Amino acid sequence: MTINHNGSAAGLAVEAKNMNVYYGSFRAVKDISLKIERNSITALIGPSGCGKSTVLRSFNRMNDLVPSARVEGEILFQGNNIYAENVDPVEVRRRIGMVFQKPNPFPKSIYENVAWGARINGFKGNMDELVEQSLHHAALWDEVKDKLDQSGLSLSGGQQQRLCIARTIAVKPEIILMDEPASALDPIATLRIEDLIRELKKEYTILIVTHNMQQAARASDYTAFFNMDSDRAGYLVEFSETDEIFTNPKHELTEQYITGRFG
Amino acid sequence: MSSDTNAFQRPAMGSGGKSTQDAWFQRALALAGASVLIILAAMLISTAMNAWPVFTHSGWSFITSSDWDPGISRTEITGSYGALSFILGTLITSTIALLIAVPLAIGCSLYLTQIARPSIGRPLAYAVDLLAAVPSVVYGLWGLLFFVPIFVRPMIKVIADTVGEAVPFLGSPVVTYNYATAGIVLAIMVLPIITAVTREVMLNTPIAEIQGAYALGSTRWEMIRAIVLPRARPGIIGATMLGLGRALGETVAVAMLIGGSQRMPTSLFQGGQSMAGVIAITFQEASPENVKALLGVGVVLFVITVLVNMAARLVIWATGGRVAGDAAV
Amino acid sequence: MTSTELNTSSESVVFSVADKGEMPGNYAARKRKNQIMEGILFLAILMALIPLALILFEVIRRGASAMNFEFLTSVQNISLIREGGGYLNGLFGTLYMVGIASLIAVPLGVATATYVVEYSNSKLVPFIQFFTDVMTGVPSIFVGLFVYTILVQGDSIFGGFSTLAGGLGLSLIMIPIIARASEEVIRLVPDDLRNAAYGLGARRWQVVMQIVLPTAASGLITASMLAVARAAGETAVLLLTALGAFKIVPELLGSPQAALPLIIFNEARGPFEPAHARAWAGALELMLLVLLLTLIARYIGRKTQV
Numbered sequence: 046m047t048i049n050h051n052g053s054a055a056g057l058a059v060e061a062k063n064m065n066v067y068y069g070s071f072r073a074v075k076d077i078s079l080k081i082e083r084n085s086i087t088a089l090i091g092p093s094g095c096g097k098s099t100v101l102r103s104f105n106r107m108n109d110l111v112p113s114a115r116v117e118g119e120i121l122f123q124g125n126n127i128y129a130e131n132v133d134p135v136e137v138r139r140r141i142g143m144v145f146q147k148p149n150p151f152p153k154s155i156y157e158n159v160a161w162g163a164r165i166n167g168f169k170g171n172m173d174e175l176v177e178q179s180l181h182h183a184a185l186w187d188e189v190k191d192k193l194d195q196s197g198l199s200l201s202g203g204q205q206q207r208l209c210i211a212r213t214i215a216v217k218p219e220i221i222l223m224d225e226p227a228s229a230l231d232p233i234a235t236l237r238i239e240d241l242i243r244e245l246k247k248e249y250t251i252l253i254v255t256h257n258m259q260q261a262a263r264a265s266d267y268t269a270f271f272n273m274d275s276d277r278a279g280y281l282v283e284f285s286e287t288d289e290i291f292t293n294p295k296h297e298l299t300e301q302y303i304t305g306r307f308g
Numbered sequence: 309m310s311s312d313t314n315a316f317q318r319p320a321m322g323s324g325g326k327s328t329q330d331a332w333f334q335r336a337l338a339l340a341g342a343s344v345l346i347i348l349a350a351m352l353i354s355t356a357m358n359a360w361p362v363f364t365h366s367g368w369s370f371i372t373s374s375d376w377d378p379g380i381s382r383t384e385i386t387g388s389y390g391a392l393s394f395i396l397g398t399l400i401t402s403t404i405a406l407l408i409a410v411p412l413a414i415g416c417s418l419y420l421t422q423i424a425r426p427s428i429g430r431p432l433a434y435a436v437d438l439l440a441a442v443p444s445v446v447y448g449l450w451g452l453l454f455f456v457p458i459f460v461r462p463m464i465k466v467i468a469d470t471v472g473e474a475v476p477f478l479g480s481p482v483v484t485y486n487y488a489t490a491g492i493v494l495a496i497m498v499l500p501i502i503t504a505v506t507r508e509v510m511l512n513t514p515i516a517e518i519q520g521a522y523a524l525g526s527t528r529w530e531m532i533r534a535i536v537l538p539r540a541r542p543g544i545i546g547a548t549m550l551g552l553g554r555a556l557g558e559t560v561a562v563a564m565l566i567g568g569s570q571r572m573p574t575s576l577f578q579g580g581q582s583m584a585g586v587i588a589i590t591f592q593e594a595s596p597e598n599v600k601a602l603l604g605v606g607v608v609l610f611v612i613t614v615l616v617n618m619a620a621r622l623v624i625w626a627t628g629g630r631v632a633g634d635a636a637v
Numbered sequence: 638m639t640s641t642e643l644n645t646s647s648e649s650v651v652f653s654v655a656d657k658g659e660m661p662g663n664y665a666a667r668k669r670k671n672q673i674m675e676g677i678l679f680l681a682i683l684m685a686l687i688p689l690a691l692i693l694f695e696v697i698r699r700g701a702s703a704m705n706f707e708f709l710t711s712v713q714n715i716s717l718i719r720e721g722g723g724y725l726n727g728l729f730g731t732l733y734m735v736g737i738a739s740l741i742a743v744p745l746g747v748a749t750a751t752y753v754v755e756y757s758n759s760k761l762v763p764f765i766q767f768f769t770d771v772m773t774g775v776p777s778i779f780v781g782l783f784v785y786t787i788l789v790q791g792d793s794i795f796g797g798f799s800t801l802a803g804g805l806g807l808s809l810i811m812i813p814i815i816a817r818a819s820e821e822v823i824r825l826v827p828d829d830l831r832n833a834a835y836g837l838g839a840r841r842w843q844v845v846m847q848i849v850l851p852t853a854a855s856g857l858i859t860a861s862m863l864a865v866a867r868a869a870g871e872t873a874v875l876l877l878t879a880l881g882a883f884k885i886v887p888e889l890l891g892s893p894q895a896a897l898p899l900i901i902f903n904e905a906r907g908p909f910e911p912a913h914a915r916a917w918a919g920a921l922e923l924m925l926l927v928l929l930l931t932l933i934a935r936y937i938g939r940k941t942q943v
Contacts, residue, residue: 139838149829162837333842340748341765351783358786415681443870445898446920449905496688527671557776559873584778606782617774
């Protein structure tokens with residue numbers, strides 16, 4: 046795989062090829078092919094039930110935890126199929142982190158919340174430094190530096206979500222998947238998270254599922270629009286640069302959706 | 309992020325452990341979980357093997373004869389071992405207990421779930437649960453030295469003197485500690501578990517049906533008759549069987565209150581012995597062959613209680629799940 | 638309600654006025670029946686609570702009058718006829734054996750519950766759940782017989798009545814109780830936390846040991862304490878495993894052990910008043926111990942909930 050650090054096209058971070066996801070016999074997502082650029086923010090949008098969260102969770106094999114789920118096709122991460130026989134899903138999740146819809150800090154101290162993931166991943170360096178760095182990156186350090194030993198649950202919702210982001214980047218993943226990370230937050234906390242996401246783009250590739258069209262327009266470089274077909278399987282309608290999608294959509298469905306006529 | 313030649317290895321982090329760790333972890337937990345099954349099987353096998361010489365010596369008469377005359381041999385089986393009177397003792401006391409406890413438990417559950425306000429019902433329910441927390445030896449002590457001589461005996465005396473002449477098994481002579489006294493105290497002991505299960509089932513009565521009955525102008529009792537009781541019936545059956553399982557196996561309180569005599573029952577007001585009771589009372593002084601016979605009694609008791617418990621749990625599971633709470637275990 | 642009943646009711650002037658002519662006329666009778674039945678149900682709860690009140694009252698009254706400093710601090714009086722002595726050896730033995738039992742039953746019970754919840758798609762799980770429930774109903778005297786056959790009757794160093802045999806017997810009674818209660822507690826840990834941990838690249842054992850179980854810790858302690866309280870009052874199993882002793886027995890093996898319920902059982906059955914008085918005091922001591930353990934369990938459960 047060739048990586049171009051200087052060129053405008055930074056190269057591919059991850060690519061889905063003809064991916065289908067099944068829950069039992071139900072096909073939730075069909076024939077998804079997507080190429081995600083390095084150090085970009087890609088928004089996955091679409092009406093509820095269109096499988097965008099399922100697609101997101103396929104990128105780090107979180108769907109493996111659902112007993113009936115099955116993924117067909119390939120997801121290439123740095124040239125390797127993460128669904129290949131000999132790949133350990135745990136290793137995949139270490140490289141491709143995830144932030145969830147509802148802030149879900151562990152019932153541990155703020156410090157431990159950040160340190161835990163790194164520790165179980167065998168981090169050997171200076172933990173204090175890593176925790177401080179991660180909290181800085183997550184724009185949370187100034188608010189919590191005097192109370193690192195307090196429970197992560199004592200923070201506000203927005204702070205909790207930034208703690209979860211800090212926890213994720215402490216593991217130093219290459220890609221961060223975000224499943225509607227601001228949907229449980231108030232507007233001000235939402236804007237802070239969006240600022241943070243743009244900041245994180247410098248070092249990480251980000252895929253974000255969102256319900257919020259403005260958020261997709263504001264925060265992302267690329268947008269993938271999904272829809273559900275008649276047998277309730279989600280499929281990719283259109284994928285292109287965000288400006289393109291929002292100003293000049295190629296597909297009629299996309300236009301209807303972004304102008305709020307369905308979904 | 310720098311590019312890697314080896315896609316799934318990063319310099320920033322060391323190894324976080326191998327996937328084989330998970331496999332071992334799962335195996336260890338599975339073994340712990342299976343220990344319940346292993347222990348139950350081991351219980352039956354070990355006791356049955358030890359009791360085997362008595363079973364082969366006595367044959368069916370072990371459960372059809374009431375001739376219990378232990379020998380004193382260390383190596384052979386020389387005595388007669390017919391446990392029928394103990395089996396009957398267990399069945400009689402358990403039956404008395406259920407005849408009292410089941411209606412009472414249904415009444416309590418109805419009151420707690422359908423009539424009392426939650427602010428009153430909850431502490432009362434907790435109080436009934438507390439009956440399960442009293443150790444059985446305390447029931448035995450209390451029954452032996454207080455409840456039976458002061459409350460139960462006078463009551464029984466009246467029954468024996470009045471209806472006892474006409475009704476079989478209720479006649480004189482009355483001894484202080486007998487099947488009935490053990491059964492009555494046993495009723496108090498199994499009440500909380502029957503109530504706990506029944507209460508749980510009644511709480512699950514669909515609110516729409518209750519409101520439907522009221523909307524038709526039912527009184528509360530009519531609503532209970534029409535909706536709550538029919539719906540709760542399988543749960544009550546399961547609860548009764550669970551209570552039966554408990555009553556069959558209860559040892560020290562029954563041993564202290566049943567009177568401890570070895571003969572076939574002719575009246576409820578006569579002293580007797582139960583399966584668990586004969587083990588508890590005679591085991592410590594038993595000869596080696598007698599120990600084997602008592603193990604045999606234990607095997608019979610185990611088989612009966614486990615079958616009753618399995619049936620009870622199946623019935624309760626079929627009504628929609630297990631029952632939570634301390635009183636139900 | 639049949640139409641004839643409705644007709645008879647409309648003939649009654651009083652009811653037709655009071656009920657605007659629409660209500661069934663036997664309403665008063667139905668209402669009276671309802672009141673009677675509700676009264677009977679109230680009587681049922683009263684009849685259930687009277688024994689509880691009588692037990693508590695009698696144990697406290699007779700127990701307190703026999704309880705004194707000597708009772709709490711001395712070992713058992715060998716004579717049933719003479720006054721004096723206490724149950725210190727029994728208290729010691731009970732705590733000792735319950736401690737041993739907890740060491741065996743808590744890890745095994747919690748591990749069983751963990752398997753049932755965290756590996757719920759295993760085919761073994763329904764069997765484990767079912768037989769855990771069944772095991773709660775195994776008579777305690779039979780558990781005693783079992784331990785007798787595998788441990789006590791042997792000639793090895795584990796043979797003979799002993800603290801270990803008693804503790805093992807109690808542990809077999811505790812395991813299903815702990816497993817059942819722990820299962821409910823572990824189930825309460827939100828899946829969000831498991832997902833968060835998996836998302837960080839945690840292995841399953843790390844998720845379970847470092848996230849799920851610590852989150853459930855207070856509830857697990859409560860579950861274990863309730864089982865301990867139950868075990869502390871057990872008598873039958875100890876008759877065949879610990880046997881009883883008149884002195885304080887520090888040995889784990891080779892020597893019979895005393896227990897509070899065993900002494901109460903033995904002293905209550907004789908005809909002698911001094912022994913009876915001690916048995917009441919012992920019952921009070923035992924119930925206070927059980928109460929204390931239960932209260933601690935509930936306190937921990939409430940205090941440290943996340």
